[in-house]
Amino acid sequence: MGMYVAYAYFSMRNFDVRSTELGGDLILPILGLPARVHVIDRPTVLTALTVAILVAAALGAAVYGLVFRPLRHAPPLARVVASLGVFLYLQSVMALRVGQSGGGAVSLRLDSLLPTDAVYIGSARVPQYAFVLLGLAIVLTFVLSLVFRLTRFGLATRAGAEHETGLMLMGISPSRLGFANWIIATVTAGLAIILFAGVSGRLDPLDTSLLIVPALAAALIGGLSSFGATLASAVVISMAAGALGTFQARADWTGDWLPRGGLAAALPVIVIIVAITWRGPKLPMRESLVEGRPPAAPVPYRPVPVALVLGALALMALFTLEDLWRLAIVVSMIAAIVGLSSVVLTGYLGQISLAQYAFTGLAAFSTAKLALEGVPFPWAPLLAIALTVVVGVLVGIPALRVRGMTLAVATLGAAVAIEQLVFASPELNGLSGVPRPRLLGIDLGFLGQGRDSFRPEFGVLVLTALLVCALGVANLRRSSTGLRWLAVRSNERAAAASGIDVRAAKLGAFALSSGLAGVAGALLAYELPALSPQQFIVVGGLAVLALCYLGGIAAISGAVVAGLLASGGVLTQLQGGTTGSTSATQFAVSGALLVVVVIFAPDGLAALAARGARRLQRKQT
Amino acid sequence: MSRPEVLLDIRGLHAGYGEVEIVHGLDLRVHAGEVVALLGPNGAGKTTTLRTVSALLPLLAGEVDVLSVSLRPRVRGTRGVGPTVVARAGVAHVPEDRGLFFGLTGREHLRLAARRGDHAAVDEVLAAMPHLAAVVDRKAGLMSGGEQQMLAIARALVARPRLVMLDELSLGLAPIVVQQLLPLVRGLAREHDLGVLLVEQYVTAALAVADRAHVLFNGRVVLTGEAAALLGDQDRIARSYLGLAE
Numbered sequence: 068m069g070m071y072v073a074y075a076y077f078s079m080r081n082f083d084v085r086s087t088e089l090g091g092d093l094i095l096p097i098l099g100l101p102a103r104v105h106v107i108d109r110p111t112v113l114t115a116l117t118v119a120i121l122v123a124a125a126l127g128a129a130v131y132g133l134v135f136r137p138l139r140h141a142p143p144l145a146r147v148v149a150s151l152g153v154f155l156y157l158q159s160v161m162a163l164r165v166g167q168s169g170g171g172a173v174s175l176r177l178d179s180l181l182p183t184d185a186v187y188i189g190s191a192r193v194p195q196y197a198f199v200l201l202g203l204a205i206v207l208t209f210v211l212s213l214v215f216r217l218t219r220f221g222l223a224t225r226a227g228a229e230h231e232t233g234l235m236l237m238g239i240s241p242s243r244l245g246f247a248n249w250i251i252a253t254v255t256a257g258l259a260i261i262l263f264a265g266v267s268g269r270l271d272p273l274d275t276s277l278l279i280v281p282a283l284a285a286a287l288i289g290g291l292s293s294f295g296a297t298l299a300s301a302v303v304i305s306m307a308a309g310a311l312g313t314f315q316a317r318a319d320w321t322g323d324w325l326p327r328g329g330l331a332a333a334l335p336v337i338v339i340i341v342a343i344t345w346r347g348p349k350l351p352m353r354e355s356l357v358e359g360r361p362p363a364a365p366v367p368y369r370p371v372p373v374a375l376v377l378g379a380l381a382l383m384a385l386f387t388l389e390d391l392w393r394l395a396i397v398v399s400m401i402a403a404i405v406g407l408s409s410v411v412l413t414g415y416l417g418q419i420s421l422a423q424y425a426f427t428g429l430a431a432f433s434t435a436k437l438a439l440e441g442v443p444f445p446w447a448p449l450l451a452i453a454l455t456v457v458v459g460v461l462v463g464i465p466a467l468r469v470r471g472m473t474l475a476v477a478t479l480g481a482a483v484a485i486e487q488l489v490f491a492s493p494e495l496n497g498l499s500g501v502p503r504p505r506l507l508g509i510d511l512g513f514l515g516q517g518r519d520s521f522r523p524e525f526g527v528l529v530l531t532a533l534l535v536c537a538l539g540v541a542n543l544r545r546s547s548t549g550l551r552w553l554a555v556r557s558n559e560r561a562a563a564a565s566g567i568d569v570r571a572a573k574l575g576a577f578a579l580s581s582g583l584a585g586v587a588g589a590l591l592a593y594e595l596p597a598l599s600p601q602q603f604i605v606v607g608g609l610a611v612l613a614l615c616y617l618g619g620i621a622a623i624s625g626a627v628v629a630g631l632l633a634s635g636g637v638l639t640q641l642q643g644g645t646t647g648s649t650s651a652t653q654f655a656v657s658g659a660l661l662v663v664v665v666i667f668a669p670d671g672l673a674a675l676a677a678r679g680a681r682r683l684q685r686k687q688t
Numbered sequence: 689m690s691r692p693e694v695l696l697d698i699r700g701l702h703a704g705y706g707e708v709e710i711v712h713g714l715d716l717r718v719h720a721g722e723v724v725a726l727l728g729p730n731g732a733g734k735t736t737t738l739r740t741v742s743a744l745l746p747l748l749a750g751e752v753d754v755l756s757v758s759l760r761p762r763v764r765g766t767r768g769v770g771p772t773v774v775a776r777a778g779v780a781h782v783p784e785d786r787g788l789f790f791g792l793t794g795r796e797h798l799r800l801a802a803r804r805g806d807h808a809a810v811d812e813v814l815a816a817m818p819h820l821a822a823v824v825d826r827k828a829g830l831m832s833g834g835e836q837q838m839l840a841i842a843r844a845l846v847a848r849p850r851l852v853m854l855d856e857l858s859l860g861l862a863p864i865v866v867q868q869l870l871p872l873v874r875g876l877a878r879e880h881d882l883g884v885l886l887v888e889q890y891v892t893a894a895l896a897v898a899d900r901a902h903v904l905f906n907g908r909v910v911l912t913g914e915a916a917a918l919l920g921d922q923d924r925i926a927r928s929y930l931g932l933a934e
Contacts, residue, residue, distance in 0.1 A: 222800045226789040233787030236742060237801050237847070238775030 119261060120254050127253030131245050137666050139231075139245070142361055143471035147419055148616045149665045151609050156658030200262060201302070207255065208298040224248055300339075333484040340477045344465040361417060361556055363670045364621035365677075370541035374534050385526040393521045395640035397513070397594060400526075400533045401587050403630025406615045407536050407623065408583035413612065414621030415549060416576040417556030418466050419475040421608045425482035426462075426581045428490060428603030430455040430588025435498045435598050444504040448589030452582055458485070459581020466573045470559070482605045490600035499597035504528070513594050529590050536583055537623055543579075544623075552576060610634075613661050619671025628673045692719040695851045695883035696741065700750035703733070703740040709748060710736040712907040718851065718883040723874055725886045725894040725915060728904035729929050734887040735784055737904075738853050741885075742781045743771045754779055755850055780844035784855040786836055790829030794820065794839050797828065801843045809846045817842055817872070834865040841869065845876065851883045852876075858890040866890055870897045895919040903928045 134149050141149075215221035224244055227234045231241045367373075381400070385393055408423050433451035442450065465477040489495070503512030504525075513525035543549045554562040555572045563569050592598065612620075614632055619625025631637045668675050696718040704710040711733040718724045726734050739745045741754055747768065752759040755777045761768035775781070788797065795810070802809045814821040820838040823831055828839060837857065844852055854873065858866040874897040877884045888894035895901055895915045903911035903925060911918075911928040918925060 219800060219804075222792065222796050226792055226797075226800060229789045229791055230787055232744065232771075232783065233789060235744070235771040236775055236781045236783065236787055237843070238772050239800075240770075240772045 116261070119257060123253040123257035124250045127249040127251075128246050130253075131249035134662050134666070135249070136242055136245060139241075141665070141669070143475075144361065144413065144417065144419055144616075144620070145665050145669055147472060147475050148613060149662050151613045152658045152661030152665065154609070154658070155613065155661065156655050159652070159654035159658060203262070204298060204301075207258075211251075211255075220244070220247065333487040336480040337484050340465055340480050343473065343477065344468045362414065362616075362619065362621045363674055364414060364544065364553060365674070366544060367541040367623050370538055370623075374538055374541075378530060378534050381530050382527070385523040385530070390521045392640055393523060393526055395635065395637050397521070397526050397529050399630040399633060399636035400529045401590050401594065401630075402614075402633035402636055403627050404533055404536050404587040404590070405584055405611055406618065406626030406629035407540050408580040408587070409612060409615040409629075410621060410623060410626045411540060411543070411583065412576050412580035413615070414619075414625070415544065415556065416552045416572060418463075418573065418576065419471065419612070420462075420478040420577075420580070421475055421605075421612060422462055422478040422482040422485070423580065423584050424603060424608035424611045425485040425605070426455050426459055426584035427588040427591065428600075428607075429458060429485060430585035431592040431595075431598055431603070432490065432495050432498065432588075434589040434592035435501045436495070438501050438592070439498065444502075444506060448504075448586075448592070451589050451592075452585035455585030455588065456578050456582045459577050459584070460574055462581070463574055463577025466577065467570055479605065479608070482608050486600070486603070486605055490603055495598070495600065497597055497599055501592055504593050525593065529594075532586055532590060536586060537626075540583075540623055540626075548572075548575075613657075617657075617661055617664055617672055619673035622671065622673050624673035624677070625671045628671070692721055692881075694718075694753075695720055695755060696885065697753045698737075698741070698750070699752075701737065701740065701747070701752060702749035703736050703745060704748055705736075705745065710907050711740070711904075713750070714904070714907075714909060716885075716902060716909075718885050720850070720883055721877060721881045722900070723877050723884040723886060723898045725888055725898035725901040726904065727888060727891055727894065727901055727925070731906075732904035733907040734904055735855055738781060738783075738855050738885070738887060741774070741853065742779065743769055743774045775847075778848075778850040779853065780847055780849035780851070781853045782840045782844050782855060782857070784859065786840040788828040788836055788840060788843075791827060793827050794824035794831070794835075794842075797839060797843045798824070798846045802846045803848065806848070809848060813842045813846045816845075816876070819868075833860050834862070834869075837861060837865075837869065841873070848880075849882065851885070853885045853887075855887045856889060857886070858888060858893065863890075863893075866893055870894070873897065891925060892919065892922070905929070905931050 130153055134153060135146065138146050138149055215224060223234060223239050227239075227241050227244050234241055234244075381396065384396055388396075405423060405427055408426070409420070412418050412420050412423070430448075430451045433454050434448045437447040437450055438444075462478060462481040465481075466474055469477055503510055505512075510522075510524065513521055551562070551567045552572050554565070554567055555569055559569055562572075595602070611629075614629040615625060617632060618628030618630075633639075664671065694717055696716070698714055698716040701711055701714040701716075702709055703714075710731075714733070714737060716724070716726070716737075726737065728734055736745065740747060741752060741759070743759060747759050747761075754774060757769055757774055757777045759768050759774075792800070798810045798813065814824060817838055820835065820842055823835050824839075826835075828836060831839060841854070841857075844854075852873070857869055857873075861869075870893055873884055873886070876882060886894055886898060895918055898915040901911075901913060901915050901918050902909050905928060910931075911924060
């Protein structure tokens with residue numbers, strides 16, 4: 068919980084600070100308030116920077132006070148999800164605000180401040196400002212590490228990361244420290260983003276937010292506690308990325324299928340995951356034991372009758388409602404299967420994975436590719452699911468050695484690697500015309516002709532898959548395997564000590580959960596008219612975890628709720644079915660809602676509803 | 689002769705965790721220069737009392753005045769002052785788990801605990817504890833149990849407190865170490881006119897250094913007396929530990 072985590076977290080969403088630089092206007096990241104406030108008439112770089120730094124500081128204080136201070140005793144999962152909420156909120160609001168004021172990306176130049184002449188090192192051309200930036204980074208690193216090593220403030224911060232009560236008994240307030248550290252973190256990250264944008268000359272919310280992956284990776288190499296090591300690894304990572312980019316552009320053995328820039332983006336991340344995995348302990352140390360209560364994992368209530376009733380209802384809806392509703396129901400059911408994959412892995416076993424949607428995408432692309440190559444229906448999806456399980460287990464290997472926040476970053480890195488190496492491949496762009504699934508002579512395809520454009524037969528296929536998956540997960544929760552997984556979730560050391568094979572539990576959960584994600588992906592391949600990489604971007608994985616947490620991360624009903632809430636699903640259809648200009652606002656609202664749920668109802672909406680129902684029942688009797 | 693100042697005044701304290709009340713109506717006073725022992729079997733409410741005085745736990749009922757601070761919330765239903773306020777008023781609480789930071793060296797602990805600008809404090813405390821001085825530049829996580837306990841006490845003293853509360857000083861320590869530490873505490877109380885509230889399982893050792901003692905059983909005081917008198921009548925203490933009426 069120390070300062071460094073805050074530091075790492077924050078580079079993630081601090082990109083909004085950048086836009087304070089525009090024409091003397093300040094963009095307010097609060098819904099309901101005017102989009103812009105005029106601050107300075109004729110901003111110079113210096114005054115604009117000052118305003119930006121003040122805004123960054125205020126933002127840091129606000130986020131800590133409103134979100135992370137209330138969550139300071141919550142388990143890591145809650146804090147990860149809360150940061151996703153903040154991320155979602157800020158990103159959507161900024162997209163909305165910057166979009167409103169013309170142009171998605173904003174150009175911003177600091178050329179006047181930095182020398183742009185080139186220097187040659189060997190045959191490589193390096194602009195002078197690179198050295199200036201590196202120098203700045205070194206100075207900043209040096210100052211920060213001096214502050215944290217030598218001052219009372221730094222001592223107290225390091226102490227508070229370990230034992231908050233100990234600090235309070237010495238008369239030092241942990242919240243005040245928290246505020247100070249968050250402000251330092253946001254200002255640092257804000258400055259970095261401003262410099263980055265100033266050099267690259269463009270600002271695009273998505274672009275800057277994905278900077279988080281290499282940044283976090285660098286911080287992880289530094290063990291989240293060394294400024295120097297973080298700086299050094301950051302420099303090495305970015306240089307390696309540059310070199311790999313050049314290498315791939317020149318080498319001809321890599322083939323056409325490999326996306327351009329794929330190696331540069333993916334390899335450093337993979338190397339880092341391997342490095343932190345290799346270094347991590349097999350069992351958690353004493354200081355990293357989970358604190359706070361994990362979300363409730365209720366034993367499913369009479370799964371077979373409930374499944375029969377809900378299944379019959381869904382069947383009726385599929386055959387009687389109009390085709391747009393049919394589409395919405397199918398989308399929701401597939402999303403619910405993705406949700407189940409998170410329930411198994413994150414809910415039951417407590418491993419935070421941000422790669423679930425990447426698994427879904429992988430299965431979707433492989434199914435489509437295999438089917439297009441002529442593999443017949445039940446085999447194409449089955450092969451694709453098997454492949455996804457293999458990849459899922461590989462991605463799960465880091466979980467044997469790293470946990471919590473670090474694992475979340477490692478899986479995020481894996482998702483980025485899958486995206487950069489596979490989805491971005493030119494061979495996979497715009498796959499369409501996937502052959503219709505046929506079983507025993509029955510056409511199970513989704514798209515029909517004329518009025519009946521979405522055929523209910525495909526809905527039956529999806530419903531069957533969902534029911535089988537849900538009943539399987541319900542059975543798992545009631546079995547001794549499920550109990551073992553829950554034991555690992557609440558205390559890995561104690562579980563290992565009582566004879567539970569933690570390795571087997573983790574790899575098993577990754578296999579099962581990537582398999583579930585794979586089922587959803589295979590269905591998506593037949594549901595979507597065309598597949599494109601944009602459908603499976605990394606942010607999708609964040610949204611999956613967020614939605615599942617909203618529904619209830621450790622309950623099957625939570626996955627169903629997540630499916631209903633999913634974009635394009637039943638809730639969207641209820642609201643009138645349009646996803647367009649309003650969706651950014653929706654994202655922003657759901658981000659804020661997510662934070663509220665994490666703080667006030669950590670068991671999710673499904674549990675909230677169940678509790679309400681029980682209370683009502685008690686009142687009636 | 690003027691009576692010594694009252695540092696801690698507990699009247700009718702009810703304390704506990706959430707809805708579970710552990711301490712039911714405790715009265716206790718600690719004067720300056722006095723060592724008071726709080727004895728009793730596991731679950732009697734000793735640690736709960738200390739944690740409540742430090743404001744780590746909310747007051748369920750009753751009144752606690754500790755130094756210049758009153759723990760009763762000014763507005764009913766709100767939380768009163770926080771632990772940082774109590775600590776700053778001059779209370780040093782050494783909790784049962786010692787509350788050390790394993791990643792920091794001993795000297796860093798002392799620097800952090802000393803008041804701003806009070807550079808002499810660290811040297812004074814280390815001069816009084818030569819055993820600690822020898823290992824003070826090690827990380828706390830690498831110290832032995834006894835060294836850690838000494839560090840915890842040193843950290844409490846370096847802030848120049850008026851009232852020191854020690855929770856289970858002897859926990860996990862060899863008896864010989866305890867017999868060094870307790871007289872040290874006694875000496876410091878006399879020298880600096882400190883009040884000391886000592887929670888202890890090791891009854892004879894505690895009574896040997898204390899002025900007065902209270903025995904708690906199931907959240908109530910069942911026996912109170914001068915330490916010297918109780919030391920001579922250990923049968924009564926044994927009976928009180930077993931919850932037998934006198």
